[in-house]
Amino acid sequence: MKVSVLSEELIIPSCATPSNLNTYRLSFIDQQLPPYYIPLILYYTYHESSTITQATMTIKLKTALSQTLAHFYPLAGRLVKNQNTIDCADQGVWFSVARVESSLLDIIKCPMIEELNQLVSVGIGSSYTEEQLAIQVNLFDCGGIAIGVCVSHRIADACSFSSFVSHWFAKAKGEISLNGPVLDSAALFPPMESHEYSRNPKDPTGQAPLQSLVTKRFEFSSLAINKLKREVIKDSSTVVNPTKVEVVTALIWKCGTEALDDCKGSVAFHAVNFRRKMEPPLEDHQFGNIFQMASAVTNQTADMAGLVAELRGSFGKIDSGYLKSLTGENGVEIAKANFKQIGKVMIQEGVGVFRFSSWCRFSVNEGDFGWGKPVWISSADFNDENCIILIDSRFDDGIEAWVVMDEEHMKKFEQNAELLAIMAS
Incomplete structure (x- = not known):
């Protein structure tokens, strides 16, 4: 091309x-x-x-x-x-x-x-x-x-x-x-007087060199997602009506953890848009970074039902009470602690870190500028190890996952038998 x-x-x-x-x-x-x-x-x-x-x-x-x-x-x-x-x-x-x-x-x-x-x-x-x-x-x-x-x-x-x-x-x-x-x-979340982002994106501490990272797309059809949902419901007495984002996140988290070398356990951080969780709710067109990272922990023996339960529990912690404290007197320290947690976990030996962000259900998916709606929406390459973006599929009610991993870990991940079986559904 x-x-x-x-x-x-x-x-x-x-x-x-x-x-x-x-x-x-x-x-x-x-x-x-x-x-x-x-x-x-x-x-x-x-x-x-x-x-x-x-x-x-x-x-x-x-x-x-x-x-x-x-x-x-x-x-x-x-x-x-x-x-x-x-x-x-x-x-x-x-x-x-x-x-x-x-x-x-x-x-x-x-x-x-x-x-x-x-x-x-x-x-x-x-x-x-x-x-x-x-x-x-x-x-x-x-x-x-x-x-x-x-x-x-x-x-x-x-x-x-x-x-x-x-x-x-x-x-x-x-x-x-x-x-x-x-x-x-800035009025909702007043800034610190002096603050510069501490990590050099060209040399991210604790991450593999950028040249060893690869980005790949994985497609999950609505049939595959429904299969995952049935599996979770069958194996869990507590999880009701799992969402497509929850089950796809859980599967990638599980298979990704298994692909890491000498991994004793892992943490999944998931961006949670809290505009509508605020009291009173914020508008969708509230501009800026209006999210916090939910964190869930697992070991390599956890099943899908357990992972979905962990994810749902972590999402639930970012509630109106938490958000009230975020806009309160100690809001800066609470926000800083939320992001610093990722850095602390990243330097722990034997612990894998995965960061998820969902773009599903956003209005951009209907982006008609006079020539009809898009036939496809994609991301491109972005060098951020173990980072996953979830996007609505344009072909059915499925999800496309854009996954960034170390090259060697990616080879193991894409050959995972459970992942291949679900994607073939």
């Missing part, structure tokens, strides 16, 4: 950001996040009956992006050197257009990570830059389009990312009445 960049430019907000909004403060939860990028690619096929050309859609996307950035103005800013604030002087978002000499459907039928990486902006990955957002529109020979979007995790979580993309695409369709983002997370 050959990808040639046709144009590159900065897109600035359609309206100048007021001077009183030129400094956007990160919340103390934002401050705990590493300055690496979350990649997302949305794929759209072209129908011969359509009268909209690739050139027209590219212009619509540029115009709508400029209009959207007037509301999501921190994304057009730059992270200042102390990493605690965003300078919102309308510096702009990097926007590139590329020609792809391939069929979009061929990419979807047999995706290769090395090729998907070419569909997101060059230079976006785990390395730190001051830019908050980068976009690459890929024009396929078949007439289809793939839109690669990368956002800094320092400023936004997956829900905020989804809210931005949904707003952008709605603007491209000509919708006028839209809910803009709520940009006051």
